[in-house]
Amino acid sequence: MIGKLKGLVDSIQKDHLILDVNGVGYVVFASSRTLAMASIGEAMSLLIDTHVREDHIHLFGFSGVEEQRWFRLLTSVQGVGARVGMAILSTCSADQLTMAIAAQDKAPIQQTDGVGPKLATRIVTELKDKVGSMATDKETVVAFTKSQKADAQQSADQDAVSALINLGYGRTEAFTAVMSAKRRDEKADVSSLIRLALQELAA
Numbered sequence: 001m002i003g004k005l006k007g008l009v010d011s012i013q014k015d016h017l018i019l020d021v022n023g024v025g026y027v028v029f030a031s032s033r034t035l036a037m038a039s040i041g042e043a044m045s046l047l048i049d050t051h052v053r054e055d056h057i058h059l060f061g062f063s064g065v066e067e068q069r070w071f072r073l074l075t076s077v078q079g080v081g082a083r084v085g086m087a088i089l090s091t092c093s094a095d096q097l098t099m100a101i102a103a104q105d106k107a108p109i110q111q112t113d114g115v116g117p118k119l120a121t122r123i124v125t126e127l128k129d130k131v132g133s134m135a136t137d138k139e140t141v142v143a144f145t146k147s148q149k150a151d152a153q154q155s156a157d158q159d160a161v162s163a164l165i166n167l168g169y170g171r172t173e174a175f176t177a178v179m180s181a182k183r184r185d186e187k188a189d190v191s192s193l194i195r196l197a198l199q200e201l202a203a
Contacts (some may be wrong), residue, residue, distance in 0.1 A: 002059060006045040009038045010153030014087070018045060019061075022203070028061035029082075033091035037063055051082055060086060066094050077126050079119050088112045088123075095173070100124065101131045103161075160193035169201065177201050 005028065007021035016029045017038050028046060030038075036081070038044055049070050060082055062068040067089060074085040091112040092100065100108045106120035111195035115123075115124065157178055164174035181196035188196060 002048045005043065005059075006043070009040050009042055009044050012040060017044075017061075019046065026059060028059045029086060030061045030063075031067065031086050031118045033093070034061060034063040034067065037161070038141050049082075058082065068090050068096055072188055073127060073130060074123065084112070084114050084119075087114060090195060093168060097130055099176050101127050102179075103172045104128060105171035105175065107170065122128060155182050156188075156190045156193060159190045160197060163190070163194050164197060164201075173201070 003139050005019055005021055005026055007019045007026075008023055010018040010020045012035055015035075017035060018025045019028050020026075028048070030046070034046070046063065047065065048069065049060045049071065051058045051060065053093070062071065070089060071085050073081075074080050074088055075082055080088075086099070088109060092108050095158065096108055100106070101124045106117065106124050109123055110114055110117060110120040135201055161171070161174045161176045162182075164177065165171055169177070177200040178193055178196035180195050180200045184196055185192060
């Protein structure tokens with residue numbers, strides 16, 4: 001089982017690169033974000049997930065542990081294969097995925113080729129309880145978690161998010177702004193949350 005490869009980038013294609021490791025060229029599939037970091041002739045180190053099937057062996061490469069963890073989490077959802085998981089990582093950054101799932105907003109994920117409404121809904125639903133462990137913005141996720149523990153406050157949060165959506169903001173954008181507002185005032189009512197969230201959005 002290959003866990004990591006380090007070598008020179010031989011060539012770069014749309015969804016993969018060839019990494020020359022001591023004269024052996026490995027075809028490594030990667031997200032567009034990882035591929036954008038590669039330069040032909042330059043050294044590159046990639047974490048590797050090896051997928052073995054009867055008819056092929058595919059290597060999937062990641063620039064860091066966070067991207068690899070997200071790939072494994074995404075592919076744990078029924079209907080999300082390795083190629084689709086990699087495509088999602090090309091469409092959404094780790095932070096975007098975290099906030100979209102926390103906000104239960106399927107729209108950003110649905111922008112990925114091959115991901116329809118049903119699959120996007122399944123992803124945000126099945127991963128909503130796991131998003132906290134993946135978050136880089138711990139304060140925002142803590143605010144989100146606290147909001148689920150008090151029905152009255154949860155209702156205020158949802159009303160504030162809905163109000164921002166009605167003003168034309170995207171669901172994830174609105175959710176992020178409201179959670180940021182909660183960090184400033186955990187006991188804020190709906191009108192205060194909206195005011196503070198609008199300040200966040202304006203900034």
